[in-house]
Amino acid sequence: MGSCIICGVDVDGGGRICDSHQEDVAFDFQGNSPDQLVPSRFYRGVVDGYAEFGVFVDLAPGVTGLLHRSELDRRLDSLDWEPGDEVFVQVKGVRDNGNIDLAWSIRQADREFRGILVQDGDTEHLPDEGEDETDADDAADGSGSVDTETAEDGTDESAASGSETNGSETAEPEPADVGDDESDDVGDDTDAAASANAEEAESEAEGDDNESDATDENDLDDDRERVEIGTLSDAIGESVRIDGEVVGVRQTGGPTVFEVGDETGVVDVAAFVEPGVRAHPNVEVGDAVRIDGEVESHRGDVQVESEALVLLDGAEAEAVRRRLAEALTDEARPDGLQPLAGDESVAQLADGLLDAAEAIRRAVLESRPIVVRHPATADGYVAGAAVERAVLPLIREEHAKSDAEYHYFTRRPLEDPVYDMDAATNDATRMLQDRDRHDEKLPLFLLVGTGSTVESADGIDLLSVYGVDAVVVDAEVADAETREAVDTLVSPEIDGVDADLSTGALVASLASAVNDEVRADLRHLPAVSYWEETPDRYVDLARDAGYDAERVAELREAVALEAYYQSYQDKRELVTDLLFEDGGNLAAHVSEQFREKLETEVGTASENVVTEAVDGVEFALLDTDGYTHRYDFPPTPLLLDDLHRRNANGEAYATVGIGTDELYLRTTADVSVRDVAARASELAPAADVTTAGLREGKIEFLSGERDAVEDAIVAAVADAF
CATH class of the missing domain: 3.90.1640.30 (inorganic pyrophosphatase (n-terminal core))
Structure with missing residues (x-):
């Protein structure tokens, strides 16, 4: 029986992730059959190519899935993936014919997952657990040779396994020796290359002041002055000290990444014990911390590789929180309002x-x-x-x-x-x-x-x-x-x-x-x-x-x-293109579709509107179930708005669109939808008439009482005029 790499609970069958954390890790798939994939899991893949309807992604040799364009959170043509790019996707399911349906993953880097696992067919293990047992045992007790190969998570194995005991305390290898371009969290290429020398890695590990459970201020360089996080982009390659509050923690397949903020900004801090193991488990969101580390630029992002991290308490913690509170007060309140x-x-x-x-x-x-x-x-x-x-x-x-x-x-x-x-x-x-x-x-x-x-x-x-x-x-x-x-x-x-x-x-x-x-x-x-x-x-x-x-x-x-369309998605990039960055062609093209679709629907609806006059009020009644395309544009509220604008004449006109168990009301007078619903409920007591939305004039009822509700609504609206 294995244990979950995130919460530590026992996992049946020797697995390494429990059911509740399946979607928190990403898997490197080393199987040979689509049937071995686990639905809802996130997998690392490689872009194979594009089609008109989506992107093909290779999860392993001979195992390819389709990320359909409907699963994307942006337009297909705005996706900047190139064939050969490494990406992360979620497996929605595997069909009987072996086709793999993929879903979009907003997380597109190792560091954004809480761990990385290898799925070798039907089994799973940490990236470094496939090594020779002798090497693993040697690494565990600090003896024997040091394997200098780089693990799949981008962590240099010499740094991961070369720590030695110093008295009763264990010295952590320097994080600067961990990481290459495969890891989004730590290091640059120069440091990674330097760590390939095993003896040098062990020597550096012995002299490292950053301990795996560092909680003592003696671990810090007392001569170092605090710098503001907002200035770190000008300090690449320098060793710095920052004080701040932990605003986020995530576990990757390599280091633990703490998001730390002060009064000037927020930065990622990478702390490493061994691949996939939580560093500083006593540090939580909201804690005040002091960190010594080296500032690095990795793929355009500024991050700090931790050399030492300690919890602050007492006056020092209060000073951090006071600076943050004062900065919030100064920065959060706008100077004033100037209405457009x-x-x-x-x-x-x-x-x-x-x-x-x-x-x-x-x-x-x-x-x-x-x-x-x-x-x-x-x-x-x-x-x-x-x-x-x-x-x-x-x-x-x-x-x-x-x-x-x-x-x-x-x-x-x-x-x-x-x-x-x-x-x-x-x-x-x-x-x-x-x-x-x-x-x-x-x-x-x-x-x-x-x-x-x-x-x-x-x-x-x-x-x-x-x-x-x-x-x-x-x-x-x-x-x-x-x-x-x-x-x-x-x-x-x-x-x-x-x-x-x-x-x-x-x-x-x-x-x-x-x-x-x-x-x-x-x-x-x-x-x-x-x-x-x-x-x-x-x-x-x-x-x-x-x-x-x-x-x-x-x-x-x-x-x-x-x-x-895709009403549940924000369509951020598309809306930005339309409202802010379109030179005219996109909006004009989509607008033309809008008018064509609306005119078609209005024409059909107008032919089927039933008109009647009650107590001086003219009603236009439309059976929206029978005479609209319920699952295509335009939606019923927009259609009725347009019908009402075109046909309302005089001060006593009402448009009612009634469906199976809901209706929409438009009137030329200031009529309260709630009052209409309340009156209709009295006239049709068995229909459970209720207001469902004031803004769109929506009223709901029991479908079996539709005819009674239609008569009751007409009577109630006529009374309200």
């Missing part, structure tokens, strides 16, 4: 917007992930993209890792503009996995265009159980009851501000407060977020930024179309 286009209604919401901006900036400075939730609509995408545009540069400035923006910022569109239990359960599951598996801090949740009504109460309550911070920014309907449920709520309706704002317009001004340096990039976004009656101030602002009315319409329609 000088919008006075936005200015009236300045206090709340500055609180929201401070929460976002503070999360970046605390190395706390940010999760943005927004509806999968044009307005929702504009709002989410505005925040993304502002936050990503701040993350790049704060973190030395080039891929930090993918770890610390996530945008997750919602199919419905309600933050319900389904969305909250998804978020809670992810954040708890990241906390338990990767020692990540719990995230800040930013809900834009959602989360402000009582229909989202259950989802918000689930987050609050774990004490996570939630910020809600919504320009449309909001309920006063939600103010107490979230940490910050910004809403014109809550604050009594009479405004013709979209959520995209409101959040664009918020984004400019978060990062004023991107202000010029945001000027056209408010105009894009309105489907009709765009305020002149935002039309003029977009025009000044080079976006005339036609161009703004193309962007709006293109974003709306792309929001529908």
Whole structure:
């Protein structure tokens, strides 16, 4: 029976990873049959080539899988992989015919996994466990010859096995001797080559002050002065001391990597005991530490190779935390709010917007992930993209890792503009996995265009159980009851501000407060977020930024179309291309598809609309089950919006789209959807009529009572006019 390399529990069958940590490690596959692959595991592979529908990846000689383009988190043509490149993928499953379905892995380096294992057919072991037993025994007791070959995880075996005892303490080999280009965590080529000499490696190991369980300040060089992490890019090759707080820990197949932050930034610190073994197991996220080490540049990222690492306590730990707190206070709060286009209604919401901006900036400075939730609509995408545009540069400035923006910022569109239990359960599951598996801090949740009504109460309550911070920014309907449920709520309706704002317009001004340096990039976004009656101030602002009315319409329609497809994915690169970096061709092309699809659907629907007049109100009724393509663009809410805009005449007009167990309501008067649902529930008591979404006018009911509900809704709307 083996033991899990992460948690140490016994594993049946001699395996080296328990069931709960299967997805925390990456496997080097040395088998010869697809049937030996384990679904849901992550494997190292090599790009074999491209096809129109995806990428072929070799997991072993003769074992090739397909990463279909639908599994990518970006466009296939934006993928920068070349044939022969080493990549990581997840095995979704193996079909009866031997075809291997692969999934995308956001982790694309050894260091981003908590360990590396070799799967040799149906067995698994650490990369160094396949060596000759005699050599392994010699390495274990420090005697015998030192194997200078490099292990599969990029760790030089002489450094891994050449430690010797010194009294009652064990000296660690210097991390500078560990690592080559195969490891993303430690060393450069010069140091790796130097460690190939076994006698030199042993000599250096004897004189190393970095002990495997270093917890004593005597391990440090007392003459060394602290340097700020933000200056390390100018200190490549130098030995430095840093003081900071541990903001993350991950175990790789080689060293343990600690993410350490001070008041100026965050850097990776690599500490090595032996391949895949946790260094400094007593050091956890939130601890104050002092580190002596050498600054290295590896594949463009700055990192520190630890020579000694100690926990700080007492006055020294307090000094670290005080510096961080003071820096947070100074940096997190924006100087002020300058609304885009000088919008006075936005200015009236300045206090709340500055609180929201401070929460976002503070999360970046605390190395706390940010999760943005927004509806999968044009307005929702504009709002989410505005925040993304502002936050990503701040993350790049704060973190030395080039891929930090993918770890610390996530945008997750919602199919419905309600933050319900389904969305909250998804978020809670992810954040708890990241906390338990990767020692990540719990995230800040930013809900834009959602989360402000009582229909989202259950989802918000689930987050609050774990004490996570939630910020809600919504320009449309909001309920006063939600103010107490979230940490910050910004809403014109809550604050009594009479405004013709979209959520995209409101959040664009918020984004400019978060990062004023991107202000010029945001000027056209408010105009894009309105489907009709765009305020002149935002039309003029977009025009000044080079976006005339036609161009703004193309962007709006293109974003709306792309929001529908793969609605659960953020499509970060595609949305960036559309909204910020497109010279015109992409948006124009997608916009043309939008119009063709919408016109086709509107034409079909218009032929099947049933009209009737009740108590002076004209109704247009559409059976959305029978006369729309339910699983193709446009979505029902967008279709009904367009039908209503085209056909509404006079002040007493209502459009109702009714399906199996839900309906959508559009009216020319200010009719309360909740009041309509409540009245319909009285008229059809057996139908369980409830409001499902104020923003999109959505009402749900029991499918068996559909006819009764249709009559009840018509009567209730007529009463409301």
